Amino acid sequence: MTSAVPLRATTARPAMRSATLADDAAAALVAVRERAPLVQCLTNEVTTNLVANALLAIGASPAMAAVPGEAEQLAAVAGGLLVNLGTPGPDQRACVEPTVTTALRAGVPWVLDPVAVGVLSVRTRLAEDLLAARPAVVRGNASEVRALAGLRSSGRGVDALDTVDAAYAAAVRVSRATGGAVAVSGPTDLVVAGDVAVRVEAGDPLLTSVTGAGCALGGLVAAFAAVTDPITAAVGASLALGIAAERARALARGPASFQVALLDELHLLRGEDLEAAGERLTVDSVAARPAGEAVEGAPAGGSTGRHVPGARS
Numbered sequence: 342m343t344s345a346v347p348l349r350a351t352t353a354r355p356a357m358r359s360a361t362l363a364d365d366a367a368a369a370l371v372a373v374r375e376r377a378p379l380v381q382c383l384t385n386e387v388t389t390n391l392v393a394n395a396l397l398a399i400g401a402s403p404a405m406a407a408v409p410g411e412a413e414q415l416a417a418v419a420g421g422l423l424v425n426l427g428t429p430g431p432d433q434r435a436c437v438e439p440t441v442t443t444a445l446r447a448g449v450p451w452v453l454d455p456v457a458v459g460v461l462s463v464r465t466r467l468a469e470d471l472l473a474a475r476p477a478v479v480r481g482n483a484s485e486v487r488a489l490a491g492l493r494s495s496g497r498g499v500d501a502l503d504t505v506d507a508a509y510a511a512a513v514r515v516s517r518a519t520g521g522a523v524a525v526s527g528p529t530d531l532v533v534a535g536d537v538a539v540r541v542e543a544g545d546p547l548l549t550s551v552t553g554a555g556c557a558l559g560g561l562v563a564a565f566a567a568v569t570d571p572i573t574a575a576v577g578a579s580l581a582l583g584i585a586a587e588r589a590r591a592l593a594r595g596p597a598s599f600q601v602a603l604l605d606e607l608h609l610l611r612g613e614d615l616e617a618a619g620e621r622l623t624v625d626s627v628a629a630r631p632a633g634e635a636v637e638g639a640p641a642g643g644s645t646g647r648h649v650p651g652a653r654s
């Protein structure tokens with residue numbers, strides 16, 4: 342395994358194989374450990390500590406600078422940027438557009454975590470605007486991704502009530518709009534980029550008993566995106582958190598000890614652990630989806646009338 346991770350111009354690769362993807366994810370983890378990329382996080386007030394600790398545990402260098410005038414300074418020199426809309430207060434709302442613009446100009450990949458989009462109106466409008474700035478990766482739960490695609494969604498607060506499968510067409514639609522990857526989390530994670538869809542079998546239900554597991558995943562995706570292409574970043578982060586969670590589960594008595602063990606297991610994770618995870622990945626072609634699972638047709642649950650910028654209807 343090499344730590345030299347080639348930067349790729351596009352997200353999708355023809356004839357992608359699960360073993361190759363696992364190897365690339367492993368190389369990306371090694372590269373994160375070697376390069377310790379600075380990850381600028383415009384994140385929420387609830388889970389900022391877990392996001393920072395997860396980034397440190399994976400080997401990245403987190404910084405949470407959400408002050409107008411400062412946030413873009415950090416984005417200009419960061420390896421990756423996370424924008425998490427969990428608590429979009431006045432400072433974050435003032436920061437976000439100049440910070441994302443600065444990141445784009447500097448070639449810094451940015452990740453959007455659309456927390457509770459579809460449930461709450463201010464952040465839903467903000468997220469719709471941000472999609473036009475083409476995040477390298479959108480990382481959300483199934484309800485959030487459905488809402489981003491303009492489909493009716495069943496989020497309850499920050500949690501999803503839609504299934505990951507029900508967000509498949511939405512993920513394809515958002516990926517086509519942004520040109521980046523879309524990662525839908527749940528019992529099995531789904532990553533869509535271009536015409537490639539990857540299912541990732543990793544994780545533990547205890548992740549849903551710790552606030553910020555999804556937010557931490559968004560931070561990890563930004564760290565991986567600093568060293569590799571969007572689809573490898575999304576898959577690598579999903580594998581890393583999922584495998585660490587499975588190991589933490591074996592040591593935990595409940596959510597509190599699980600969270601502590603989760604950070605330990607992220608810290609202990611090695612490239613070899615991801616290299617061996619090829620069997621957890623199922624790589625599919627979006628075009629090869631069976632009929633009946635409409636990718637571009639009318640949404641199963643009807644439309645909110647909102648449209649993703651650039652999305653085909």
Ligand SMILES: Nc1ncnc2c1ncn2[C@@H]1O[C@H](COP(=O)(O)OP(=O)(O)O)[C@@H](O)[C@H]1O
Pocket residue numbers: 481482483499500501526527528529530543544545546547548549553554555556558579582583
């Ligand atoms: N039932 C489950 N079993 C195993 N892992 C899960 C389950 N639900 C969610 N996860 C994992 O928990 C993490 C957070 O996902 P999720 O709860 O969907 O995000 P969010 O907190 O943003 O709603 C992801 O790594 C996901 O794979």
Ligand SMILES: Cc1ncsc1CCOP(=O)(O)O
Pocket residue numbers: 385387388427428456499551552553554555556557
């Ligand atoms: C509970 C809560 N409220 C606003 S942000 C937030 C944290 C959401 O974290 P996650 O999306 O990782 O579950």
Ligand SMILES: [Mg+2]
Pocket residue numbers: 456457481482499555556
């Ligand atoms: Mg979330």
